[in-house]
Amino acid sequence: MLIQARKKSDVLSSEITLHSVFMRRREFLRAAAATSAAAAIGPFMLSDPAMAGMKLPNVQKTKWTRESLGKDDDLTPLKDVTTYNNFYEFGTGKGDPARKSKDFKTKPWTVVVDGECDKPGRYSFEDLIKPHELQERVYRFRCVEAWSMVIPWVGVPLADIIKRLGPTGNAKYVAFETLVDPAQMPGQKYAILKWPYREGLRMDEAMNPLTLMAVGLYGEELPNQNGAPIRLVTPWKYGFKSIKSIVRISFTEKQPPTSWNMSASREYGFYSNVNPLVNHPRWSQAKERRLGGPTNVFGFVPKRPTLMFNGYEEEVAAMYKGMNLARNY
């Protein structure tokens, strides 16, 4: 996602991604074999050194299962989910978050709630997330850089949290911020983005049943590199909307500023809905490469068509009825 003036000799970030996918083909093949073995005994039997978190007990099953997706939507191997990350607070390399977030302190954790709501205040993680409400949802996850994954998230619907906070009639948007702590987050020593990382949703998007506040994946607490202890997941939007390690939730009347839009408004809009028909100014969004996905006869993961709203059209298209999606990208 790094924004730079492009020289002719430069490689697109999407190409860099695809190159690294190619180079890691053997690793994927090994991981894919491990996944099919694990699938036989259930996803929660997987263990990996990347997962340091606790098992989350009594997670409820939902209709968003592996089976609810397509036949080519196998779960992305845990290793890829936890070692190929974007979390610029820990560096811009895909491996930086896993390497540099090991000592990130996520307990205790406080989230400030403010703005247009009846119950502003400082909430502990435990105030916001009730263990008996945890659900598992297997979602497709599409990064703006044209790679994608399928991830079994654990979390609670954002709508349930919002209802408890009592937004007023003036609350038209929900804004989120990530922690700022350069001592723990070495990437924040550089002005790659204006910190804190910020994101936002329109109220109807925030209340959409698909929108999840995730606190875990693969049945365990979120690894630090994936946004522990609490991050957003909006599966019909590009991955950069899924803000990590949230410390502030604000209810606002006006559309809030968002990090990537502030950084490069021509490239990243507020909505950021996955849309194969609207290209990024520097690359196509028509296709994507599924990390750890099925390989072709050459042992290479081929590109696949990107689905409108990442395949969640039925659940979300009505929210954008009448809107020009090329203009509201």
Ligand code: MTE
């Ligand atoms: N949240 C914060 N705070 N900082 C970030 O750099 N990167 C975003 C999003 N959330 C980012 C963030 C981007 S670009 C993507 S694609 C996803 O996180 C990646 O999530 P993952 O590493 O869990 O796959």
